[in-house]
Amino acid sequence: MSTGKYVFILTSAxxxxxxxxxxxxxxxxxxxREIRIAGASLVTDEEILAAAKIDISSPIMDANVENxxxxxxxxxxxxxxxxxxxxxxxxxxxxxxERDPIAIILDNGIWGVDAEGVLLPRFSARxxxxxxxxxxxxxxxxxxxxxxxxxxxxxLVRFLGELRTVNPALYAGISEVTIDDMVGVxxxxxxxxxxxxxxxxxxxxxxxxxxxxxNFLLNSRKTASIKYLDLRYRDQIILKKKA
Numbered sequence: 001m002s003t004g005k006y007v008f009i010l011t012s013a014x015x016x017x018x019x020x021x022x023x024x025x026x027x028x029x030x031x032x033r034e035i036r037i038a039g040a041s042l043v044t045d046e047e048i049l050a051a052a053k054i055d056i057s058s059p060i061m062d063a064n065v066e067n068x069x070x071x072x073x074x075x076x077x078x079x080x081x082x083x084x085x086x087x088x089x090x091x092x093x094x095x096x097x098e099r100d101p102i103a104i105i106l107d108n109g110i111w112g113v114d115a116e117g118v119l120l121p122r123f124s125a126r127x128x129x130x131x132x133x134x135x136x137x138x139x140x141x142x143x144x145x146x147x148x149x150x151x152x153x154x155x156l157v158r159f160l161g162e163l164r165t166v167n168p169a170l171y172a173g174i175s176e177v178t179i180d181d182m183v184g185v186x187x188x189x190x191x192x193x194x195x196x197x198x199x200x201x202x203x204x205x206x207x208x209x210x211x212x213x214x215n216f217l218l219n220s221r222k223t224a225s226i227k228y229l230d231l232r233y234r235d236q237i238i239l240k241k242k243a
Contacts, residue, residue, distance in 0.1 A: 030089045031057050039096040042078040042112075042120070042127060048094060051075030052084075060086055068092070077145030078120055102160045103132045103177065105153075107139050115161025117147045117154040132160060132171075136178040152179045159185065159203050166204060170211045184232065189214065192223040199232035206231045213237050 035054060037045050051072050054063060065084040072082045072094070081097040101112035101120060110129070112120030121144040123129065137153050148154065156179045164171040176188035184200035198206055210231060217223050230238040 030060050032060050032063060032092055033057070033090040034092070036087075036091060036093045037096070038093070039098060042098050042101075043076055043096070047076065048072065048096070052094065054092055060088065060090060060092070063092055065092075068094075072096075077118075101127075101131055102157050102164065103134050104129060105134045105137060105139065107137065108142065111139075111142070111144075113148065113153070113157055115157050115164075117157050119144050119146060119148050132174045132177045134177055136180065155179070156185065162204060163207055167207055167211060170207055170214070173214070189223075191218060192226070194223055194226045195228040197228060197230045197232050202234075209235075209237060 032054060033056070035049065035052075035056075037048055040048060051074075052068050053071055054068060063086060065086060068084045069082045072084070073079055076082075076096075078098050079096050080099045083093075083095040083097075085093045085095075087093055099112075099114040099116075099118055099120060101123075102115045103113055104123060105111040105113055105119075110123040112123050112127070112131075113134075114120065119139070119142070134153065134156065137150060137156075140149050156177065160171065160177065173190050174187050175190045175193070178186045180186075183197050185198040185203060187196040187198060188194070189196060196210060210229070213229070214223075217226065225241050227240040227242045230240065
């Protein structure tokens with residue numbers, strides 16, 4: 001193919017693409033008419049639309065998907081990642097990957113926190129409150145979307161995240177969790193509110209031992225008589241009965 005013919009074909013293709021682009025811009029069939037949202041449970045569609053700031057009825061080619069994505073990440077502390085795509089002729093699709101709450105913090109309200117220690121906005125009843133509750137930690141500041149500035153809380157939620165991965169049944173059986181210098185991690189089980197003193201180290205190993213002992217106690221219907229369980233000593237479970 002001669003150079004002249006190649007240049008002619010390339011130029012024609014560019015002109016066709018420009019013509020199609022102008023036609024799309026001017027054609028009302030290619031205006032934004034629908035926004036599809038997927039992956040949202042912690043945030044409402046109204047909150048997503050407010051953060052996205054998409055001009056409905058504007059040409060779909062004017063919708064800058066990267067700018068929309070950045071606005072959503074800035075405006076929604078619950079969002080860990082966002083994907084935005086155009087679906088021709090008239091749809092914008094928003095897919096959220098939300099931060100997964102691992103526990104609730106009771107401190108001047110009900111806050112969520114994920115396994116990375118990132119604070120989530122205040123919880124409401126619609127979110128569901130079926131998470132372990134952290135009761136003895138006070139936040140220095142309340143900035144959803146930022147990591148909490150508390151080393152004890154950071155280690156605690158990391159432990160809960162690992163526990164939910166390796167032992168979801170035991171995780172689901174915890175109603176309350178605290179951490180302090182003297183006892184270390186302290187769990188309170190849902191059944192009969194039995195406290196479990198875990199200490200500071202080998203927490204996941206101790207949780208394996210706890211699961212075996214706890215299932216035995218449940219099946220034997222002995223949990224109501226227990227004052228507390230103590231796993232702070234190596235390879236031992238000390239059971240203290242109520243007086």
